[in-house]
Amino acid sequence: MRSMRRLTSATKLVAGQYPVFDQSLPFNNQPSSEKLDQEQKKLSDSLVVNAKLLENGGPVIVGIAGGSASGKTTLAKAIIESLGSEHVSFIGHDSYYKELTHLSIDQRAEVNFDHPSSLDTNLLVQHLFQLKKGENVQVPIYDFATHTRTANTELVTPRSIIIVDGILIFAEPQLMSLMDMKIFVDTDDDLRLIRRMKRDINERQRSVESVITQYTRTVRPMHLIYVEPSKRGADIIVPASQGIQPVALDMCVSRLREIINQHKLNKDV
Secondary structure, X not given: OOOOOOOOOOOEEEOOOEEEOOOOOOHHHOOOHHHXXXXXXXXXXXXXXXXXXXXXXXXXXXXXXXXOOXXXXXXXHHHHHHHOOOOEEEEEHHHHEOOOOOOOHHHHHOOOOOOHHHXXXXXXXXXXXXXXXXXXXXXXXXEOOOOEEEEEXXXXXXXXXXXXXXOOHHHOHHHHHHOOEEEEEEOOHHHHHHHHHHHHHHHOOOOHHHHHHHHHHHHHHHHHHHHHHHHHHOOEEEEOEOEOOHHHHHHHHHHHHHHHHHHXXXXXX
């Protein structure tokens, strides 16, 4: 797969390489229709998945990364809705936060949950290998209010497409080596902070003060150290400050639908 290349300032990145009309620029600075067609063709060519994998009918692993509250899960849900849940399995990296019951509540609150060491990535890698072999896995269920794993797990079965979502998945070489398509959701920092505050206050029983403290102490610094640089490893970059762009979603879904159809043919042979 081709890595992302930079475009001129007169274009915005959609799905990594496809420039679209930018209303903030003068009309004569917009990319030409011929340029758009060329870039769309290059993007389509870049979404090529390992041919041997498709011939064997094995699942294709799609990584969706991006900063906290960037819209990763929104994109994943949109892809699943478009393709059908019977064809797609979903795993969130944040289900693999390490067990912290040996720490007090106050000590758990001091843990840097935005550092790679806070996650049991080895277990996720093991589960992905199992799914690739056609085996079911039991994914941990994490309680974000208490910072502990629950006693329950979620059954995930192997399907044609396996989506893995998380802020740090592109910062982990083991995970990167397993991914056949890598998508980075790119959203402005201020919007991500607002979304994170709404989510953590409403869904995770956090106070405004605790959200701001965590953001300034660990979320933002770790984003700059690990998440933002990992964007360079993406095959596709989806700008999401104004929501998921339809052209980016359509490009991803179109390629993944081809994979599903190929899997059906392989099973019928």
